[in-house]
Amino acid sequence: MTHEVFNQAPPLIGFDVAADAALLAALEREGAGWAAPDLHELGRRAGSAETQRWAEEANRNEPRLLTHDRYGHRIDEVDFHPSWHSLMRVAVEAGLAGAAWADPRPGAHVARAAGFFVWSQAEAGHACPISMTYAVVPALRNNPALAAAHEPLLTSRSYDPGLRTPATKTGLLAGMGMTEKQGGSDVRANTTRAVPGPDGTWRLTGHKWFTSAPMCDLFLVLAQAPGGLSCFLVPRVLPGGERNTFRIQRLKDKLGNRSNASSEPEFENTVAWLVGAEGQGVRTIIEMVSMTRLDCVIGSASGMRAALVQAIHHARHRSAFGGPLITKPAMSAVLADLALESEAATVLAMRLAGAVDRAVRGDAAEQAFRRLAIPVGKFWVCKRQPVVVGEALECLGGNGYVEDSGLPRLYRDAPLNSIWEGSGNVQALDVLRAIQKAPESLEAFFTEVGSAPRLAGAVRDLKIQFKDQDHLEVRARRLVERMALMLQASLLVRHAPAAVADAFCASRLDGDWGHTFGTLPPGTDTAAIVERAAA
Structure with a gap:
């Protein structure tokens, strides 16, 4: 009798991650309802046993740094488990990397954001190079010649790993190197030096402290x-096929994000x-940073949703004190509170994606709104x-504390974003700078929140707080x-059921x-x- 297993939740597999009422409503509202069929297909794949196995394997079999080949040649490559490549391939083919920049349809960036939200619930680590490849495109456009050469492959839906001449590949991935040992967020303290070369190129010498996804093609x-801090494009492989000098000193031993190499x-x-x-x-790289x-x-909204779904699933199937956990008032109150937090994060993320989509299509008001709303x-x-x-x-108790549940991985990944x-101070100060440099961004913010009459009193109070200029940084x-x-x-208030809006307010x-x-x-x-x- 003691070996009989009962009162345990069944595995949460074979479900549609995109079956999310708040997400689907936001997808339609922000102009990408046309993407719903593809989103559901991606959601079913994200909820499959195969994808969950990929996520587990990619994190248990962490990337390995290979500095030299067997003969002693410096190669500076990173070896990944095949499951990492499976996750990456699905993400790129689903258009979660740079594809939205080549899609003329209104709502393309919203569709991409919804897909990123759904697929990241399967595994968060591989989202890093996917995100940077998406973000590099608008910054690279500051050099039209470089954009013309690389953008078609950055926006490709072909996942083509391996270090080769960029022009010979069917798709490219991009990364970013800003922080250094002595500076961190204070990038103006960087010491890496750039000197002009004789052929229109530059030569860089220095050491970067945190460069994620070093297996990408471009950075x-x-x-x-000589003229001050500047932005440069660094390829891993030069046009002639020779390796650029990109010596990887070590991979970071991180709290979470273990599947991804930093x-x-x-x-x-x-x-x-x-x-x-x-x-x-x-100024050049800030567009990439914003994305x-x-x-x-x-x-982060995706990670919250993934954890919430696990908690609700467990509470539906686990009985205690005479009935299913989900029917117990104390547990129902916790789950509802978590659901409020999750839905609020989801609708805000999708609203920001909608602002980006409309801003890149020339909407000045949305551009002003996103300037402030993204750091907020x-x-x-x-x-x-x-x-x-x-x-x-x-909510899962001891069942949630073991690795097999998947929640420890979610927990380790949670502080990353x-x-x-x-970090928090940088974002808060960036909001203050945005208000000072672009007052129209604050006007756009108040226009947005003021469209809900229920918040009139809160809007008035916040405006009064902004008029007080004393100790603003504190x-x-x-x-x-x-x-x-x-x-x-x-x-x-504008878009959710009354029970949700009332409880949140x-x-x-x-x-x-x-x-x-x-x-x-x-x-x-x-x-x-x-x-x-x-749902």
């Missing part, structure tokens, strides 16, 4: 030129091409992922947190909430909220 890199490359007379104007490196920040928001969203949504995943893991592309986090909550509340804006999940106001329709999330 945007910051270096100090490295320290060293440059010595490394051949590079200038992108943008000399001395305008930050990767968008993906940080989408990725990154600050808040990425910070919420660790606490959401931690609470969801607790809040650190990558500028108050930056509090201001940006409030902006994020108001933006999420505005979206939910009462708890997050009006303060009828404790300091932990599961402390929503009495009378909240938790069953309706959980049922919507479980």
Whole structure:
């Protein structure tokens, strides 16, 4: 009798990850309803046993650095498990890398964001090179000749791994190298040097501290030129077929993101091409940074959703104290609270993707909105992922603490997006800079949140806080947190069922909430909220 297994949740396999009411409504609302059939196909693949096996294998069999071949030649390659390549191939073929930039359809970037949200729930590590390849395109356009040469392959749906001459491949991947040992987020403290060569190229010498995905074909890199900090394109393989100097000193031993390789490359007379104007490196690369920040928001929303789905699945099938866990008021309150956080993150991520899509098509108002809303969203949504995943893991108890559940991997990955592309302080200060340099961005923000009459009082209070210019930097986090909550509340009030919007506003804006999940106001329709999330 003791060997009989009962009262355990069945494996969560064979389901459609895209069967998400909040996501599908946002997909339609933001102009990409036409992408729903492909999204469901990708969702079924993400929920399959095969994909879950890929994710497990890619993380258990971590990438290996190969500095030399058997004969002693320097090669600086990274060896990945076949499952990593399977995950990458699906992502690229689904158009999650650069393909949206070559798609003329309105909503192409929204469709891509929804796909990124769905497929990242399968495995988050490989999303890094996918995201950077998406983000590099607008920055590379600062050099039309380089863009013309590389953009067709960056926007390709062909996954073609391996270091070869870029022009001979069917598809390219791109990475980015900004941070250095002494600077971190303060990239203007970089010491990597760039000197002009005799043939219109440049030569870089220096050491980068954190360069993810070193197996990519191309990298945007910051270096100090005679005219100041500048942006350069560095290929791993030069047009003639010889390897560029890109010596990988080591791979980082990271908390999470274990399937993905992050490295320290060293440059010595490394051949590079200038992108943008000399001395305008930050201005040039900031468009790439903005797009990767968008993906940080989408990725964190994706991780929250993946953890929530696991928690609801467990509570539906696990019985305790006389009935299914999901029917117990305390557990229902926790799940509903997590569902609010997840849906708010999802609708905000998709709203940002819609703003990007319309901005790249010439909408000035959306451009102003996204300038402010992306750092606001990154600050808040990425910070919420660790606490959401931690609470969801607790819903499974000991079952969630073992590796086989998949939740430990979600938990280790959870802090990543809040650190990558500028941590919380960087985002909060970037919001203040955006308001100072582009006041129209704040106007666009208030236009957005002010479209929900229910928030009129909160909007007035926030405007008063911005008029107070004392100690702005000290108050930056509090201001940006409030902006994020108001933006999420505005979206939910306009687009979510009343049970969701009412509970979110009462708890997050009006303060009828404790300091932990599961402390929503009495009378909240938790069953309706959980049922919507479980669809």
